[in-house]
Amino acid sequence: MISGFEQRRVTVADGVRLHAAVGGAGRPIVLLHGFPQTHLMWRHAAADLAADHTVICPDLRGYGASDKPAAVSEDTYSKRTMAADVVALARELGHDRFALAGHDRGALVAFRAGLDHPDTVTHVALLDVLPTLDMWDVLHGVDAAVAYHLYLMAQPPGLPERMIEASADAFFGSFLDAWGKNPAAIPPDVRAAYLAASRAAVPSIVADYRASAGIDVAHDRADRAAGHRLAMPVTVVQQDWGAALGYDAAALWRAWAPDLVHRTTTAGHFMVEERPAEIVNLLRELPTR
DSSP states (O other): OOTTOEEEEEEEETTEEEEEEEEEOSEEEEEEOOTTOOGGGGHHHHHHHTTTEEEEEEOOTTSTTSOOOOOSSTTTTOHHHHHHHHHHHHHHTTOSSEEEEEETHHHHHHHHHHHHOTTTEEEEEEESOOOHHHHHHHOOGGGGGGGHHHHHTTSOSSHHHHHHHHTHHHHHHHHHHHSOSOGGGSOHHHHHHHHHHHHTTHHHHHHHHHHTTTHHHHHHHHHHHHTOOOOSOEEEEEESOHHHHTOOHHHHHHTTOSSEEEEEESSOSOHHHHOHHHHHHHHHHGGGO
16 A cells, blocks of 8 residues: 555446556646556655645556456557556546656556647656567567567467466566565565566466557557657656667657657666655656756
8 A cells, every 4th residue: 555545446448447546636647557566666656746746556457456358359458558548547537637657567558648648648757668669679689588578478378378377476576586676675565465466467467568569569660650759748767778788778769759858777677666766856857847
């Protein structure tokens, strides 16, 4: 639980409800979690931001305590669909315009929301991710081994789900171990909550990743061909992996976001939990741009 926040379940689409923690008062900001996490990853930052913002922290479709519809089509877990969920959630809570921040998978949803809903999303912060289309382009050779899970979960339905379900805690826990730089940032009770939530959501998590190897790429390609870009101010914070993998992350993002601030951090992938004050300061700067 996030201290002082109300827990809500909100219908965002036919038969789909999102679980969200809502607190504070002031300019609205929606905070989207990454993998293999839930909205709890924002627990420190959200409580701080609630002093001067209305803060909305949902579990994404297919994650945490939100509904997990069967993937009847590849669009069920497309980032376009998940972004529409977020817009509907904010609207149901009384906010037609809001700032949006996302980490990892949540950043991909935030990116798509900014492209699809430019009159709704006022500012965007994207943490430790590349746009889907660019991500696939920069992965090559043995360096792509660091992202083996992307290829595993891109496979047709059946085998990836069975493999992961057979050793779910080891699979999801391996990312919590490998991607952070400060193990104390995710204490045992929170780690246990992440593992339990992920263990219960294997089919929908795989469907989310499978969409990023299919329909999400098609949507990004169509936007690139049409010259669509993020119209709002965008701040990106990443670990400095670009040089090691042979790409310029800032240049890749600038092609999508003309009004861009790009920063690197020495924190690990779970930067919101490792350095919440740093991320809160960044988010408070968003409306000033």
